[in-house]
Amino acid sequence: MRFRASAAAVTGALALSAFAVPAAHADGAGSAYRAQAGKLLRAAHSAPGKQGVTSVRGGTPYDLDVSFTHFKVAKAITVGTTHHIAATVTYTLNHGADVDITADDFLNGPFIYRGSFEASDNVVFGDEPATCKVVTATTANCTGKIDIYPGEGYLRNPDAGSWKGGALALAFNGQNQEHPDPSKVGVARKGGLGRTSLQRGSRQSVNASPEPVRKGKAITVTGALTRADWEDNKYHGYTRQSVKLQFKKKGAAAYTTLKTVKTDSRGNLRTTVKASADGYFRFSFAGTSTTPAVNSTADFVDVR
Template sequence: MSLFTVVALLPLASPASAEAAFAPIVADASITVKDGKATPQVRLLSATADAKVEFRLRLKGATEPYAVVPDVPFGYGIPGQGAVWARQSPTDLKPGRTYLDLTVSDPSGGRLDVPQAAFIDSPAGVFTVSGLGVRTVTSAFTITTVVAHSGPVSKIVARLYRRGTAEQVGEDVVPTLRSTLKYSTYTRSDYAAAFDPPVGDYEVAISAWDEQGDVRTTRTSVISRKLVQRLVDLRSDPTWTDVNHPDATITGRVVDPAGQPLSGVTVGSGAPRTTTAEDGTFSLNVKATQDHVGVVALEHGDYAEASAQLAVERRPVNTRMIITASTAKAHAGDTIKLSGQLDVADLAGWRPFPGRTVSLFFWDGAVPGKEIPAGSAVTDANGRYSVNATVPGNGTWIARFNPALIDPDYWDSSARTDIRADFATQILAVGKPASPAAYRSSVTMTGQVVRRNAPSAQVPVRNGFVHLQFSADGKNWVNKGDASTDANGRFRVSGLASADGHWRARFEGNTPSHGSWDDPSTTASFYVDTKYKTAITSFDASPEPVKKGRTLTVKGKITKFTGAWQPAAGAALTIYFKPKGSTKWKAMGTTKSDRNGRFTKAFKASADGTWAAAYAGSSTYLGIWSAGDYVDVR
């Protein structure tokens, strides 16, 4: 079975005893049901803890109870709302409507019998009443009542009672229905009842009747109607404070609604308290730690508590920041130490400011306006701080305290230091030069210059100067050619070969005029053998066509370039033949050039094909092949 609690307050029943001092009030009673078992409880006003309570459960229409719980133990007190007596173990609930009858007695013999203090239906139906009140008011007030009901509400009434009594003040009030909200098993109806009593302490009892004419009643906590007192003419001397000058004297007056002074009123602002003089004035010495001071005139007699906020200017005090770096020059990717000190102004000058957070940032020199968080540190007892940071590039490091005046007691402060951060570079995808190389021909190298430990957008070195360098001994280098890197850092650089030796490509590095500090970098060196060029000209195989078996003569001229072209005398040449339809050359014979570089060789024509002459080269000269000459043999 679902858990339901029903609450009721019955009109005061007549005491069986004539003891006038014994007059408890049933503020509310309830029966809580869970798993078919009932647990009654009652809240009493004007009853002492030694009062005895007896519960009796009775079916509607019956005169005798089906369960009796004598000597219900005292449960707990509720400040300003009486005390609760509750059954410790539940009782089996019978089908139908069960009433809770109760008797309250005290050791002196006083007795109060209350029939039908509460009721519950089994199987469960919903009908509960609760009142939401206010504690202290200085004008007319409204009580909100919530009735949860599975059947109709036939009637609802609100009554005002003097605190802890059955003395009704004024007439019955019929609450106004404000809203309804339907749920699957019940409806919630919200009512409002307005009261405007004279000064005093009250409770409101709200009673609601169901369709069977049974009533549920609950009594609210105490509502105190008070007179208004006001705090006026509030002033602060001085009109401003800061952390070094927190003391202020707050003055003012406490008056009634007519402006007449109220004397003997306790006035406070936190711990400091004082009382008003005959003319209602007061003076409070306070420590002002914010931009306002709260002042309270405490409740007294028929007057309600009053409060006010007095604006007091809060002035920030100065701070100063120092930052130093462990080095003024580093490489991107290095770890550096940023340290410094935070001071705060006090009455004597400057002193270390411990326990404060210093935030560090990096301004990227390559991307104006880009600020990167670089960590934070808390200052020690001497106001010192330090942070280890990874250098992302060339730029400025900034230490800040209290940005945007998050702590209004202190002015913000910052310091900065510039660190030149070089990027280490390297040359990737190196294309080495060909060897051997012809004298006074181009030697070419390719590659890509990149920055190490740089953001992805800065990895390629754009518009960097690259030299092609030559060294005969591998130690002393001279520039033979220049080139610039493209948008992807790639380059192609060439120079003329003039001797045997070593070749390499060197990136000379950049300065901020090219976007950043970049270290130079160099490729490995490559040895290139330089030889003189040769050429075979005027090569001819004749006659053409030629009859098979007849003599075929090949001839031509070989020259060499050593600064100018001249005959290559005494050069050994090989004559090659490639038959028609074949891809392979066959050596047919050799010959030597004469002093004019000319050569000739005779062969017997045997098949169609192409003839060519080749010079194999030497340690000084490059080899060369002639152009081919096709001969038709018939």
């Protein structure tokens, strides 16, 4: 589940009608959770009171006695242009004795957001609620997913970088989960529980020629460094980036760096070295805050 609009821009009853779940992901056991999590999070954000505490007022969900600790999410999540990404999140759910977390209509799950918690620029939920294992009468260990679908327009290139983690719990208390009375639904939500980074998927190619080559002659090594564009769902050259040309002699255990080359205005790489021995060439990119590290596959050159 995703939404881009600022939570602060939508209030009260309007918040409950302003969120639509993409039809492709609206079926199955988790449909009620997917359909309501974003709506009720917005409604809770719009309620009076301090962060994390809501009040019973008209169509506003009431404050649920639930909190979240020990939130863990991957340091970085790589997102390409086509494949669905499901990142695992674990956390501890703490609750009051009067909250029945085993009820069929008690749902909870993680989310990540960009910007401030109360007025986030973008939020990404999981498709399904988390699953929890009861530890004590008031605690449970939970595991949930963050589901990301490249190509659906919910991520833009500027979204690459730092995101924060949060969690949400919903107690429907017997309400129709698709059309609940918000004032009878309990909501607990908390931001700032952890941090992750969404990174644009990267690719690196290499080609060393000629093959075979005489010892002492020049070998030309070319390649291209590209990364995912979340707005047109294609890979484009990553320009002006430093990339290491590395070589591993046949029979050796590790690569050594020969030189550092910069990509041109189209993300292409080109350099030359002298042939010295049979071995493997590759380009190695160390990565940036928005793009993960990547090594090309090895290209073997026979030196005669």
